[in-house]
Amino acid sequence: xxxxxxxxxxxxxxxxxxxxxxxxxxxxxxxxxxxxxxxxxxxxxxxxxxxxxxxxxxxxxxxxxxxxxxxxxxxxxxxxxxxxxxxxxxxxxxxxxxxxxxxxxxxxxxxxxxxxxxxxxxxxxxxxxxxxxxxxxxxxxxxxxxxxxxxxxxxxxxxxxxxxxxxxxxxxxxxxxxxxxxxxxxxxxxxxxxxxxxxxxxxxxxxxxxxxxxxxxxxxxxxxxxxxxxxxxxxxxxxxxxx
Numbered sequence: 354x355x356x357x358x359x360x361x362x363x364x365x366x367x368x369x370x371x372x373x374x375x376x377x378x379x380x381x382x383x384x385x386x387x388x389x390x391x392x393x394x395x396x397x398x399x400x401x402x403x404x405x406x407x408x409x410x411x412x413x414x415x416x417x418x419x420x421x422x423x424x425x426x427x428x429x430x431x432x433x434x435x436x437x438x439x440x441x442x443x444x445x446x447x448x449x450x451x452x453x454x455x456x457x458x459x460x461x462x463x464x465x466x467x468x469x470x471x472x473x474x475x476x477x478x479x480x481x482x483x484x485x486x487x488x489x490x491x492x493x494x495x496x497x498x499x500x501x502x503x504x505x506x507x508x509x510x511x512x513x514x515x516x517x518x519x520x521x522x523x524x525x526x527x528x529x530x531x532x533x534x535x536x537x538x539x540x541x542x543x544x545x546x547x548x549x550x551x552x553x554x555x556x557x558x559x560x561x562x563x564x565x566x567x568x569x570x571x572x573x574x575x576x577x578x579x580x581x582x583x584x585x586x587x588x589x590x591x592x593x594x595x596x
Contacts (some may be wrong), residue, residue: 356382356418356419357382357418357419357474357586358380358381358416358418358419358420358421358497359379359420359421359423359517359519359541360377360379360380360406360409360410360413360422361377361378361380361422361424361487361490362375362376362378362402362405362406362408362409362422362423362490363375363377363425363426363490363491363494364376364398364399364400364401364402364404364405364426365398365401365491366396366397366398366401366499366554367498369398369553369554369555370396371395371396372387372394372396372398372499372500373392373393373394373396373398373401373494373497373498374390374392374401374495374496374497374499375391375392375402375404375497376388376403376405376489376490376492376494376497377405377406377409377411377412377488378388378490379412380517382412382418384509384510385508385510386509386510386513387412387494387506387507388505388507389412390493390494390496390497390502390503390505391407391408391497392405392494392498394537397455397553398553398554399454399455399554400455400458401498402424403427403429403455403458403462403495404422404458405490406422406429406462407462407465409422409453409459410422410435410462410465410466411447411545412466412557414468418472418570419469419472419474420469420472420474422473422474422475423478423486424475424478425477425479425480425488425594425596427477427486427526427576427593429475430475431554431574432459432573433466434475436573437463438470439591441463442555447460447486448571451569451571451572454573454574455573456593459582460589476520476525477502477525477526478525478526479526479591479594480594481523481594483523484520484521484524485513485516485518486517488515489515495506496499506569546579546581547559547560547579547586548560548562548564548565548577548578548579548580549565549576549577549589550565550568550569550575550576551575551576551593552569552572552575553574556590565577
């Protein structure tokens with residue numbers, strides 16, 4: 354392990370809104386592991402994902418080391434690395450003029466990130482892909498969402514009970530290729546187009562782009578995709594963590 358502080362964070366919610374939980378595992382370069390967790394009775398999955406990252410970054414705010422933060426939340430990664438710059442410029446409004454959802458948490462997260470002055474790296478990992486620390490975070494967050502307080506570890510790395518190896522390639526979301534050659538593997542036959550929308554943890558299928566657009570337009574964190582086969586849909590849902 355390098356000399357950076359490694360943070361893994363996650364959130365969970367039963368219903369949207371509903372009871373939720375957040376979690377983080379902080380691994381210090383001197384060989385200490387700290388688990389954090391908490392919950393709220395009425396919240397959303399997005400707020401819990403953000404709460405885990407905020408709590409962990411606040412816990413290491415006085416440490417000088419660089420930080421690597423691993424999360425399976427595409428909203429969190431895309432928001433803090435890209436969207437937030439436009440939101441600040443537009444007075445915390447979306448591109449269509451709507452107020453940014455969860456502005457209070459985004460501002461707190463942005464402040465913590467700015468305080469590290471470039472010493473913070475965000476890494477997008479796949480959820481439920483077998484990476485042990487990510488799975489531990491999920492278990493803590495789910496427990497708090499069920500109003501069950503799990504035992505949180507704070508002690509030497511050798512006693513934490515799970516591997517501290519960084520995520521391998523199989524655990525990481527890979528950027529989409531920009532141009533170049535594409536795989537020549539045979540593709541599944543295409544069928545009628547279906548438009549998927551994923552908003553606030555809820556998936557819907559639409560038979561027209563207009564219907565899909567009406568649901569996602571201007572909604573922070575919304576995801577949408579046109580698919581033409583069951584295989585393609587399954588792949589998209591896995592990439593969204595909605596499978």
